Amino acid sequence: xxxxxxxxxxxxxxxxxxxxAAGLAxxxxxxxxxxxxxxxxxxxxxxxxxxxxxxxxxxxILSNFRLPKALTATLVGGALGISGLQMQTLFKNSLAGPYxxxxxxxxxxxxxxxIFLGFxxxxxxxxxxxxxxWLLVVSAGIGALLVLLTIAFAANRVRDSVSLLIxxxxxxxxxxxxxxxxxxxxxxxNIQAYVIWSFGSLGSLSWIELSVFIPIILVGLIMAFLLSxxxxxxxxxxxxxxxxxxxxxxxxxxxxxxxxILAGTVTAFCGPIAFFGIALPHLTRMLFNTTNHxxxxxxxxxFGGILMLLFDIIxxxxxxESTLPINAITALFGAPFVIFLLLRKKNLNYTFQS
Amino acid sequence: MSxxxxxxxxxxxxxxxxxxxxxxxxxxxxxxxxxxxxxGQNGVGKTTFIKTISGLLPSIDGEVYFRDKRIxxxxxxxxxxxxxxxxxxKPGSLNLSVIELVALGRHPYSxxxxxxxxxxxxxxxxxxxxxxxxxxxxxxxxxxxxxQLQIVMIARALAQETDxxxxxxxxxxxxxxxxxxxxxxxxxxxxxxxxxxxxTHDIQICAQLSDRLWLFNxxxxxxxxxxxxxILRGAIHETLFxxxxxxxxxxxxxxxxxxxxxxxxxxxxNTVFWTAQALRRKGFEVTDKSDLKVKCNNPAEWNVISxxxxxxxxxxxxxxxxxxxxxxxx
Numbered sequence: 221x222x223x224x225x226x227x228x229x230x231x232x233x234x235x236x237x238x239x240x241a242a243g244l245a246x247x248x249x250x251x252x253x254x255x256x257x258x259x260x261x262x263x264x265x266x267x268x269x270x271x272x273x274x275x276x277x278x279x280x281i282l283s284n285f286r287l288p289k290a291l292t293a294t295l296v297g298g299a300l301g302i303s304g305l306q307m308q309t310l311f312k313n314s315l316a317g318p319y320x321x322x323x324x325x326x327x328x329x330x331x332x333x334x335i336f337l338g339f340x341x342x343x344x345x346x347x348x349x350x351x352x353x354w355l356l357v358v359s360a361g362i363g364a365l366l367v368l369l370t371i372a373f374a375a376n377r378v379r380d381s382v383s384l385l386i387x388x389x390x391x392x393x394x395x396x397x398x399x400x401x402x403x404x405x406x407x408x409x410n411i412q413a414y415v416i417w418s419f420g421s422l423g424s425l426s427w428i429e430l431s432v433f434i435p436i437i438l439v440g441l442i443m444a445f446l447l448s449x450x451x452x453x454x455x456x457x458x459x460x461x462x463x464x465x466x467x468x469x470x471x472x473x474x475x476x477x478x479x480x481i482l483a484g485t486v487t488a489f490c491g492p493i494a495f496f497g498i499a500l501p502h503l504t505r506m507l508f509n510t511t512n513h514x515x516x517x518x519x520x521x522x523f524g525g526i527l528m529l530l531f532d533i534i535x536x537x538x539x540x541e542s543t544l545p546i547n548a549i550t551a552l553f554g555a556p557f558v559i560f561l562l563l564r565k566k567n568l569n570y571t572f573q574s
Numbered sequence: 575m576s577x578x579x580x581x582x583x584x585x586x587x588x589x590x591x592x593x594x595x596x597x598x599x600x601x602x603x604x605x606x607x608x609x610x611x612x613x614g615q616n617g618v619g620k621t622t623f624i625k626t627i628s629g630l631l632p633s634i635d636g637e638v639y640f641r642d643k644r645i646x647x648x649x650x651x652x653x654x655x656x657x658x659x660x661x662x663x664k665p666g667s668l669n670l671s672v673i674e675l676v677a678l679g680r681h682p683y684s685x686x687x688x689x690x691x692x693x694x695x696x697x698x699x700x701x702x703x704x705x706x707x708x709x710x711x712x713x714x715x716x717x718x719x720x721x722q723l724q725i726v727m728i729a730r731a732l733a734q735e736t737d738x739x740x741x742x743x744x745x746x747x748x749x750x751x752x753x754x755x756x757x758x759x760x761x762x763x764x765x766x767x768x769x770x771x772x773x774t775h776d777i778q779i780c781a782q783l784s785d786r787l788w789l790f791n792x793x794x795x796x797x798x799x800x801x802x803x804x805i806l807r808g809a810i811h812e813t814l815f816x817x818x819x820x821x822x823x824x825x826x827x828x829x830x831x832x833x834x835x836x837x838x839x840x841x842x843x844n845t846v847f848w849t850a851q852a853l854r855r856k857g858f859e860v861t862d863k864s865d866l867k868v869k870c871n872n873p874a875e876w877n878v879i880s881x882x883x884x885x886x887x888x889x890x891x892x893x894x895x896x897x898x899x900x901x902x903x904x
Contacts, residue, residue, distance in 0.1 A: 457665060
């Protein structure tokens with residue numbers, strides 16, 4: 221009986237994952253095709269096989285803009301979803317997300333300080349586009365890293381995860397306050413530069429930035445796979461997890477580091493992309509009806525990639541010149557979807573007991 | 575050799591001003607095949623004791639041994655294959671299926687990604703059929719009743735294949751039928767050679783299931799012994815702060831009112847028991863000598879004898895009515 225059960229479930233999940241992988245590939249191609257200029261799928265497939273699309277300008281658009289953006293979107297969706305999942309399981313809280321530990325606030329504070337100091341010393345506007353984007357990436361990264369170190373220190377001191385959650389929220393509040401003060405004392409251009417960063421953007425990464433971004437995110441995702449087993453034990457609650465042989469302190473540290481790598485890197489390179497991290501784990505759990513992290517991890521990576529690519533297509537407003545902020549699109553189209561699923565499910569049994 | 579033993583163990587927890595010690599100088603041991611109940615009032619330290627000997631809480635003083643090794647010297651993985659727990663808390667996520675929950679019991683043994691090996695699957699299958707939960711193996715936990723959930727949690731502990739199983743108030747929210755199911759299951763587990771430690775307030779578990787009792791009292795040392803000895807010595811009454819006249823351990827019944835009008839109950843078997851119960855509930859005192867007498871002829875016929883007058887009744891309700899009338903006259 222058991223063997224049949226396990227075999228049937230392996231077959232079912234393998235099929236589903238293959239289906240989603242095919243879907244991801246399809247969305248990737250569509251994402252490359254749509255934009256201010258539509259490039260036919262035939263040209264794209266020949267370009268991906270090392271030939272030309274048949275038009276030099278299309279080649280240029282693909283290699284300089286669309287391909288980096290599509291790669292970023294594919295990874296960002298999964299990375300945010302995974303770190304949200306880890307936070308929700310660690311804190312046994314359905315409202316937790318990748319930013320509960322204050323990582324995006326820390327990154328935001330780093331960026332705010334960089335922009336305002338840059339203006340103060342007068343060098344910011346003279347920086348070239350590349351120099352400016354690296355400045356933002358590095359300052360956001362430093363901000364996120366400082367928050368991570370403080371949280372890791374706090375994780376050593378406090379016994380329970382809920383205290384840690386509250387400490388993270390306090391960090392967010394404090395950073396937000398400092399950012400407000402900085403904004404209060406600065407001119408309109410500074411504030412505009414900061415606000416544009418806070419919109420989030422998938423399309424701002426160059427190939428050089430991608431050569432840093434992709435390896436870090438891949439390491440984070442592989443680490444997330446390896447954390448599936450302790451995360452599954454945590455589903456029972458911390459006491460049961462310890463009695464099952466889990467080293468709670470080590471696990472908590474690893475989860476925090478993993479989340480910070482994923483969410484911190486995404487925030488540093490793409491800005492604080494909201495909503496996705498909280499909503500994607502819920503969507504995935506509801507749609508596929510499982511809590512097993514060994515399944516949820518690949519499901520979220522694939523499904524998150526698909527959704528982010530689709531949202532990006534919408535944000536491009538196909539056929540038009542302008543691009544909407546990705547932050548607006550994710551929430552605008554994601555929220556009704558989550559609400560619809562919740563109304564259909566009628567209860568929150570799929571999630572955590574408080 | 576004992577599976578678990580303690581030496582001069584003090585338990586408690588840390589507060590700002592130092593240690594709050596709940597129990598000190600505990601020297602106990604538990605062997606294969608034994609069922610031991612930990613009895614005491616709320617707040618006396620039963621759960622703290624359980625968490626201490628299972629390594630969830632540090633001890634204040636003294637040592638806990640698993641076989642001949644101190645548990646703090648064991649790795650968490652080793653400890654997880656020695657002691658399994660069924661706590662009062664529900665699992666954090668109730669969206670697990672029963673089979674997934676039981677499979678989590680294999681956590682100390684499964685591969686680094688948690689993938690189950692053939693041996694793990696065999697154990698899960700055996701445990702599921704032993705505990706008789708095949709019929710709900712595919713259900714989600716939120717679909718189960720409290721009683722079913724308790725059995726499933728015990729199955730998870732069994733899948734952990736430990737020598738010792740510790741349960742914190744396993745029958746606390748269960749109705750009688752489920753309580754009996756759990757007791758029967760625990761008896762079966764002990765008969766396979768595992769040591770079972772239960773914390774409980776439940777008199778039936780103390781008296782009918784346990785091989786030995788450990789009684790925890792406030793501000794006095796732990797008392798241990800076999801249940802019947804402790805009942806006869808009145809130690810259980812003392813531990814649970816029960817009044818000897820109020821609580822009848824033999825029947826597990828509570829006598830809430832005393833000093834009512836004395837009535838003699840005559841007859842045999844079940845009928846006498848329930849007749850006496852009904853009288854006590856209505857405030858009469860059941861004694862050996864009185865003018866008022868209730869004679870139970872059979873489960874459908876009673877004679878109420880008051881001095882020389884005899885009246886017959888066909889239900890206990892009638893009996894009570896007549897007795898109340900006559901007691902009002904007096």
